Amino acid sequence: MLEIxxxxxxxxxxxxxxxxxxxxxxxxxxxIDSNIQRIISHTAFIGGKEVEDFxxxxxxxxxxxxxIPVGNGTDSLFIIMKxxxxxxxxxxxTPANSWISSSETITQTGATPVFADIEEHYFTISPVKIEExxxxxxxxxxxxxxxxxxxxxxxxxxxxxxxxxxxxEDCAQxxxxxxxxKNAGLFGNAGSFSFYPGKNLGAYGDAGAIITNxxxxxxxxxxxxxxxxxxxxxxxxxxxxxxxxxxxxxVLNVKLNYITQWTxxxxxxxxxxxxxxxxxxxxxIPKVRENTEHTFHLYVxxxxxxxxxxxxxxxxxxxxxxxxxxxxxxxxxYSYLNNRDDFEIANSYESQILSLPMYPELNxxxxxxxxxxxxxxYKK
Ligand SMILES: *Cc1c(COP(=O)(O)O)cnc(C)c1O
Numbered sequence: 058m059l060e061i062x063x064x065x066x067x068x069x070x071x072x073x074x075x076x077x078x079x080x081x082x083x084x085x086x087x088x089i090d091s092n093i094q095r096i097i098s099h100t101a102f103i104g105g106k107e108v109e110d111f112x113x114x115x116x117x118x119x120x121x122x123x124x125i126p127v128g129n130g131t132d133s134l135f136i137i138m139k140x141x142x143x144x145x146x147x148x149x150x151t152p153a154n155s156w157i158s159s160s161e162t163i164t165q166t167g168a169t170p171v172f173a174d175i176e177e178h179y180f181t182i183s184p185v186k187i188e189e190x191x192x193x194x195x196x197x198x199x200x201x202x203x204x205x206x207x208x209x210x211x212x213x214x215x216x217x218x219x220x221x222x223x224x225x226e227d228c229a230q231x232x233x234x235x236x237x238x239k240n241a242g243l244f245g246n247a248g249s250f251s252f253y254p255g256k257n258l259g260a261y262g263d264a265g266a267i268i269t270n271x272x273x274x275x276x277x278x279x280x281x282x283x284x285x286x287x288x289x290x291x292x293x294x295x296x297x298x299x300x301x302x303x304x305x306x307x308v309l310n311v312k313l314n315y316i317t318q319w320t321x322x323x324x325x326x327x328x329x330x331x332x333x334x335x336x337x338x339x340x341x342i343p344k345v346r347e348n349t350e351h352t353f354h355l356y357v358x359x360x361x362x363x364x365x366x367x368x369x370x371x372x373x374x375x376x377x378x379x380x381x382x383x384x385x386x387x388x389x390x391y392s393y394l395n396n397r398d399d400f401e402i403a404n405s406y407e408s409q410i411l412s413l414p415m416y417p418e419l420n421x422x423x424x425x426x427x428x429x430x431x432x433x434x435y436k437k
Contacts, residue, residue: 070374071422072374072375073375073376073427074414075377075378075412075415076414076415076416077416077418078254078255078416080416080418081416081417081418085311085312089308092307093304095107095307096303096307097304101303102302102303102304103300103302104303107303107310108300108301108302108303108306110306110310111301111306111309111310111313112124112126114310115266115268115309115313119240119268120240121243121269121270122269122271122272122275123267123269123270123271124266124267124268125266125267125268125269125275125279125282126264126265126266126300126306127265127267127282128264128265128298128299128300128301129251129263129264129265129299130227130229130249130250130251130252130253131158131265132265132297132299133250133251133266133267134158134159134162134199134225134227134249135166136267136278136281136282136297136299137247137249137267137269137274138162138197139166139281140278141223141225141246141247141274143163143166143168143223144167144168145167145168147166147167147169147194147196147197148169148170148192148194148196149170149171149196149198149199150171150173150187150190150195150197150198151163151170151173151198151199151201151385152172152173152174152175152181152201152203152385153172153173153174153175153384153385153400153404154175154180154203154381154384155201155381157385157388157390158227159199159201159227160172160385160391161390169394170391170394171190171397172385172391172394172398172400173186173187173190173398174186174399174401174402174403176402177402179206179208179344179346180204180206180343180357180406181201181202181206182198182200182208184209184213184216186398187213188216189398190398191216191220191222195220195222196222196223197222197223198216198217198223198224198245199226200213200226200227200245201226202226202227202230202234202241203231204230204351204353204356204357204380205230205234205257205323205351205353205354206231206234206343206346206349207231207234207235207241207351208226208236210236211237214244214245223245224246225247225248225249226244226245226247226248228242228248228249229249229256230257230355231257231354232256232354233257233317234351234352235349236346236348237348237349242268246269246271246274247269247271247274248267248268248269249265249266249267250266250267250268251264252265252266252305256354257319257323257352258309258316259312260305261304261305261308262302262304263305264305264309265299265301266301280294280296282297282298283296283298283300284296284297284298318417320352320417322418323353323354323415323416323417324350324351324353326353326416326419327343327353327356327415329421330342330356333424333425333428333429334428337428337432339360339435340431340435341359341360342358343357353415354415355380356413357380357410357411357412358410358411358413359410359411360409360410360411360431361409361435363409366431367379367411369430370430370431373430375413375426375430376414377411377412377413377414378412379410379412380410380412383407384400384407386400413427
């Protein structure tokens with residue numbers, strides 16, 4: 058839930074929401090309003106110029122050959138895998154710690170999700186575990202650049218080449234994150250994006266996209282997402298209906314001009330948190346992988362007495378969230394799986410993680426306030 062809380066209480070206490078989409082809207086209101094108004098007056102609700110423009114703008118900004126806008130960041134994962142031919146009898150390896158879209162779309166294709174533990178410190182899938190989990194049924198690896206942190210793509214690419222596996226990157230939390238200077242989503246066969254409102258690049262409803270440099274895969278994905286037809290009424294196959302709508306594209310086209318600025322503000326805010334929190338022994342601040350740019354969709358600490366801390370912060374007007382309260386293999390939905398890993402790290406982090414307020418408009422006073430309350434908690 059994206060709850061928005063604004064009002065200031067007094068000088069010593071303030072409310073710090075987890076995200077503040079209203080603050081961002083206020084900054085770009087005129088542009089957003091006029092773009093949405095134009096869509097309505099042109100009744101360009103589905104398809105149309107704004108959607109095509111978004112596709113072209115995103116390709117240019119991202120440095121990729123194809124961007125196929127779709128309905129959301131779950132469909133995009135499903136469509137990519139389906140069009141790569143992944144299905145019944147296949148296995149796809151994905152991390153134990155992610156949002157359920159990563160694994161439920163594997164099941165949706167008919168394949169079986171195989172969960173791998175995460176790496177210490179980085180919260181991303183462990184390349185060592187990936188290699189241990191490979192069988193003759195393994196068809197693909199789905200790395201998730203969780204919280205904005207890049208996975209170890211050199212090692213993952215090496216494994217994929219060695220065993221001839223596809224790579225589908227889940228970039229729902231990592232728009233413009235970089236590994237050796239290259240953007241997330243450009244390492245595998247395709248990248249999957251969500252533009253859910255709270256994501257780093259967020260629409261005003263559901264939205265998503267697929268990126269790839271592969272012409273054939275791009276055509277297939279586009280066709281599948283549009284009822285199996287690239288031209289109206291010429292259905293080459295049966296597909297699904299997964300479209301980005303005009304109003305969402307209109308919002309995204311405005312926001313795309315600000316994404317670099319907003320990303321830099323997130324990174325700066327993460328540095329401020331690091332500065333204020335680094336000397337609290339009960340708190341482990343997020344570690345950024347070398348030669349990468351972490352875009353801090355989420356700022357996740359590991360904290361002693363996490364549950365008590367989150368209640369204390371709530372009492373002090375600070376909203377925190379858990380990403381995620383249960384790792385995927387521990388969800389009831391996956392009780393049927395015979396997991397081949399024990400998820401030692403993911404399991405041990407489950408009770409320690411805490412996502413602190415993070416958004417571009419967050420200011421230093423707020424970050425200091427959050428940090429000081431955390432310090433107070435451990436002095437009690
Ligand atoms: C948000 C998210 C998705 C799904 O995106 P939707 O647009 O909500 O369908 C997939 N994977 C991860 C890691 C996400 O955070």
